[in-house]
Amino acid sequence: MSQKNIVVVGAGFAGVAATKRLAKRFKKNEDVTITLIDRHPYQTYMTELHEVAGGRVEPDAIQFDLQRLFSRKKNVKLVTDNVLDIDHDKNIVKTENDSYSFDYLILGMGGEPNDFGTPGVKEHAFTLWSMEDAIKIREHIESTVAEASTVRDDAKRKAMLTFTVCGSGFTGIEMIGELADWKDRLAKDHKVDPDEISLIVVEAIPTILNMISRKNAEKAERYMEKRGIKILKSSPIVKVAPDHIELKSGEKIPTHTLIWTAGVKANSDTEDFGLEKARANRLVANEYMEAEGYDDVYVIGDLVYYVEEDGAPTPQIVQAAEQTGHTAAENIVAAIEGTEKHKHESNYQGFMVSIGSTYGVAELMGKYNLSGFFAILVKHLVNLLYFFEIRSGYYAVQYVFHEFFHIRDKRNIFRGHLSRYGNVLWSVPLRVFFGSMWLVEGLKKAFGLFGSESWFTDRVALPFSWLQDATSGASPAAETAAADPVFGLSYVYGEEPMMILKEAPGWFEAIMEFMIPNTDIALIFQKVMTLVEIGVGLALIFGLFTWLVSALTIALVASFTLSGMFYWVNIWFVFVALSLMNGSGRAFGLDYYAIPWIQKVAGNWWYGKTKPVYKQK
Structure with a gap:
């Protein structure tokens, strides 16, 4: 087979989905190269932009480095550049700094806001x-509130x-929800009365959230009104000024902030690409995602205009973006391998919208309706599922940290209960004590200290x-069982503590008899266990690999319990270990140095060293 060059323009949901699918299919085919071009060296998780704009997470929480995403895909070349033009006669993509020939081209450059020609937008x-x-919205809001705190003119x-959002689709409602969550923090930091902060949604038509049922939309509306959000329906904006907006009714709303989310059109960079356009300048494609009139150019994501079976064009949502990306990729595979083409089949599993960090509404598979905690939980699960679909465990873990552990002001569904913004310094004494306990127990077993037997x-x-030797009499456990044991979670003077299990379960004994069949192996095993206890103690005291060592202590407790060698009064071992897993080794511990070093080395090994953008070619 002759060399085939596939060029994908746009690293959004659609472009990444198509590139991942192609890279996997052709990973053993050296005759196929894939070039992914985007103006940024990262993928932006577009559905969570409102979290950055609303001050919930930092920008890096929704930026996914393309070099990480494709580090194991050796047949994918990444290019950070702006696409200027396409020469269909010569099959060349022209960028600001270079040009790239293609046999197959995928356009997934997404959309951009549509202001419908409204003056002042x-x-x-x-x-x-x-x-x-x-970022611009976030900085503007912070600076505006800071400035307002010094203004004595009440009207100004x-x-x-007054913060206004135009448009009541998913983006607009999620944006206003974040502002509702952020309001109290803004007021506190800048010393303004939170009751003076007004939030308004302006919608041109009589209904909101038209992608979901009226029942769920009404739930969302009631919740927003409860949060103090004013919703103006049937109120088209006809003019935007620096300090107010004007509605069709003639009403003027004084505001220095209007966030426009009222519509989407095709990326304007595609206007001169010579492809047929439809409504909102979206590019027309057939059922194979082939651009109208071309069999080597494919259109995907928000950019594509393809009329589905219900007579409506493909919606501009993540599910559609990924599915159109997969369709295009499969048809390029079919063209290269000479197999049958695949018609696009949409399959939308549901719709979800969050209104702040703790409430949302969701419709799943057309029959399940959720609201509140469970709707937001499903949204998080869907976001996590995306990372597994693109095979990025790294960013799945980062998402969990950003959304659940590195969160402030109780802005998640658990209302901050999982936040790790507690000072791990206070766990240092516990860590040292717990380590000392394991060290002392290990040394007792090693040297027979304090009256114990080595x-x-x-x-x-x-x-x-x-x-057990037939002539040695009762087992050590039996020798200590003279008095009746009493259940308790702490030692009480005069009572015999109760073991969790009096003897090992049969299944566990079978495993141990297989592992330790005779006394020679048993003697070696107990010496190793002694050294492990000493090692655990030293590691905890010095704060080295604290998470792993704490997990190991839980495994040891489980083993001792199943062996009939562990008392209820020592069950606190497990809870101390769980507590120490929260980064306790990073305060006055070697983990402060070791973990970042391991992350760096492992990251370089797995992902390779990050290349400067200007060296990507």
Whole structure:
């Protein structure tokens, strides 16, 4: 087969989905190369832009480095550049800095805000369609509230503290929800009265959230009104000024902040690509995602205009973006391998919208309706599922940290209960004590200290029946069972503590008899266990690999319990270990140095060293 070059333009949901599918299919085919071009070296998780704009997470929480995403895909070349033009006669993609020939081209450049020609939007409104937009909104809101805190004119301050969102689709509602969550923090940091901050949604048509049922939309509306959000329906905006907006009714709303989320159109960079356009300048494609009139150019994501079976064009949502990306990829595979083409089949599993961090509404598979905690939980699960679909465990873990552990002001569904913004310094004494306990127990077994019997003799200390010498009498456990044991979670003077299990379960004994069939192996095993206890103690004291060592102590407790060698009064071992797993080794511990070093080395090994953008070619 002759060399085939596939060029994908746009690293959004659609472009990444198509590139991943192609890279997997052709991973053993050296005759196929895939070039992914985007103006940014990262994928932006577009559905969470409102979290950045609303001050919930930092920008890096929704930026996914393309070099990480494709580090194991050796047949994918990444290019950070702006596409300027396409020469269909020569099959060349022209960028600002280079040009790339193609046999097959996928256009997934997405959309951009549509202001419908409304006067003043470009000059005075904010859009929310990129990372730059989100950061600009965030900085503007913070600076506006800070400035308003010094303004003594009531009318001007009211206008400055009125934040308006135009559009009641998913983006607009999720944006206003984040502002509702952020309001109290903004007021506290800048010393303004939170009651003076006004939040308004302006919608041109009589209904909101038209992608979901009226029942769920009404739930969302009631919740927003409860949060103090004002919703103006049937109120088209006809003009935007620096300090107010004007509605079709003639009403003027004083505001210094209008976030425009009212519509989407095709990326304007595609206007001169010579492809047939439809409504909102979206590019027309057939059922194979082939651009109208071309069999080597494919259109995917928000850019594509394909009329589905219900007579409506493919919706501009993540599910559609990924599915159109997969369709295009499969048809390029079919063209290269000479197999049958695949018609696009949409399959939308549901719709979800969050209104802040703790409430949302969701419709799943057309029959399940969720609201509140469970709707937001499903949204998080769907986001996590995305990372597994693109095979990025790294960013799945990062998502969990950003959304659940590195969160402030109780802005998640658990209302901050999982936040790790507690000072791990206070766990240092517990870590040192717990480590000292394991060290002392190990040293007792090693040297027979404090009246105990050494495990480094020729006597088997393990309680298993097949290891006991017939002439040695009762097992150590039996010798200590003279008094009736009493249940308790702490030692009480005069009481015999109760073991969790009096003897090992049969299944566990069978496993141990297989592992430790005779006394020779038992003697070696108990010496190793002694050294493990000493090692665990030292590791905890010095704070080295604290998470792993704490997990190991839980495994040891489970093993001792199943062996019939562990008391209820020592069950606190497990809970201390769980507590120490929260990064306790990073305060006055070697983990402060070791973990970042391991992360760096492992990251370089797995993902390779990050290359400067200007060296990508």
